[in-house]
Amino acid sequence: MKRWILKAGSTDLEGLVLEDVPTPEPGAGEVRIRIHAVSLNYRDQIVLSGEWGSRSNRDLVPISDGAGEIDAIGAGVTTWAVGDRVTGLYFAWLRGAPSSEYSFGLGAMNEDGMLAEYVVLPVDRVVRMPASLDYAESATLPCAALTAWNAINEDHPVQPDHKVLVLGSGGVSLFAMLFARAIGAEVIATSSQDAKLDRWRALGASDGINYRSTPDWGKAVLERTGGVDKVVDVVGTGTLNQSLTALRYRGEVVLIGLYQFDQGPLEFATLMRKNATVRGTSVGSAEMYEAMVQAIDQYKIQPPIDRRFRFEDAKQAYLAQSSPDLFGKIVIDVA
Structure with missing residues (x-):
C-alpha cells in the first residue's frame, strides 16, 4: 500500500514523503480500514511543524481524521464486521471525563494517523459514520465537528x-x-x-x-x-x-x-x-460522537467542504488548509 509519512526531525512539507509499505494486518482486538478520504485540521499544521511536542522522534503517518470501510478484523472482534463504514476516533476517550494524559490524538506524538490507503486501529478507536453522509463528508467529523458538538451541547x-x-x-x-x-x-x-x-x-x-x-x-x-x-x-x-x-x-x-x-x-x-x-474543550468522547451522528442524520447536516485533493497531492492540500481564504474543510480523496 501507499502512505504518507512525516520524516523524523522534519518541520515543513519537505519532510512529507509518499512511500510504499506492506499492507498491515489487524491483530487481536483490531480492525483494518480501507481509507476512502481524510480531512485536515489546523492541528495538522502544528504537527507538521513539530510545535508543542506534537511529534515524537520517529517517522509518523499524519492526519487525525479519516473515513473508510472495514475490510479485515482481528481475533476476538465482535463489535464490527467487514463492510462497516467508519471513521477513526480522535482520542481513546469513550465516555465520562477525559483522561488527564496529554495527547494530540491520532497522527501525532506516538500515534500514527490516517493519511494511508489502509489503517489498523483498536476497536475502541473506531466509530460508525452517519448513514446520510459519504466518505468525504464523514472524514471531516472526528476533530472539528466533534469539538464543535462538545462546545454547543456539553x-x-x-x-x-x-x-x-x-x-x-x-x-x-x-x-x-x-x-x-x-x-x-x-x-x-x-x-x-x-x-x-x-x-x-x-x-x-x-x-x-x-x-x-x-x-x-x-x-x-x-x-x-x-x-x-x-x-x-x-x-x-x-x-x-x-x-x-x-x-x-x-x-x-x-x-x-x-x-x-x-x-x-x-x-x-x-x-x-x-x-x-x-x-x-478536549475534542470529545465516543459517546458524544454517537450523539452527534444521530443529530447529523436527523437534521441532514451537510459538512462544509471547501476543496478536495487527490491522494498524491497531499502537499497541496496542506497549503490550501493554511490559506487565509479557507472557508470550510480540506478533504483528500484516498480511494
Whole structure:
C-alpha cells in the first residue's frame, strides 16, 4: 500500500514523503480500514511543524481524521464486521471525563494517523459514520465537528432561544453554526473578510461583524444582541476579553483556539460581573460522537467542504488548509 509519512526531525512539507509499505494486518482486538478520504485540521499544521511536542522522534503517518470501510478484523472482534463504514476516533476517550494524559490524538506524538490507503486501529478507536453522509463528508467529523458538538451541547447546552457567537470561518466554527442552527438558536459570526460574512449569512447566520473594521467587536456584539449565551472562541486567549464582553449574564465562552495567546491581563471584573464561565474543550468522547451522528442524520447536516485533493497531492492540500481564504474543510480523496 501507499502512505504518507512525516520524516523524523522534519518541520515543513519537505519532510512529507509518499512511500510504499506492506499492507498491515489487524491483530487481536483490531480492525483494518480501507481509507476512502481524510480531512485536515489546523492541528495538522502544528504537527507538521513539530510545535508543542506534537511529534515524537520517529517517522509518523499524519492526519487525525479519516473515513473508510472495514475490510479485515482481528481475533476476538465482535463489535464490527467487514463492510462497516467508519471513521477513526480522535482520542481513546469513550465516555465520562477525559483522561488527564496529554495527547494530540491520532497522527501525532506516538500515534500514527490516517493519511494511508489502509489503517489498523483498536476497536475502541473506531466509530460508525452517519448513514446520510459519504466518505468525504464523514472524514471531516472526528476533530472539528466533534469539538464543535462538545462546545454547543456539553456543560451549558445551547437552547432554541439562545444566541451563539462563532469566531472566524474554520471547520469548528462552521460546524458549531450548523449544530446551533439545527437546534434553532441564532448565530452571529465574525470574519476579517466581508465576502466571508456574506457566505455566513447565506448559511443561516443572522448577523456578521468584520473584526478588522470593527476592532471592538465584543462590544458591537453586546450592543446588537444584548449579549450572547455562548461564544465558541477558536482563536485563543488573545480574544478572550472580547468574547467575555460579548456575553450576556451567566453566559459561557468555550475556549478552543490555538492561534493567539498574546492578550493583556484577563478582565476579571467582566468575568465576575457577568457570572460567566470559561470552559476548555478536549475534542470529545465516543459517546458524544454517537450523539452527534444521530443529530447529523436527523437534521441532514451537510459538512462544509471547501476543496478536495487527490491522494498524491497531499502537499497541496496542506497549503490550501493554511490559506487565509479557507472557508470550510480540506478533504483528500484516498480511494
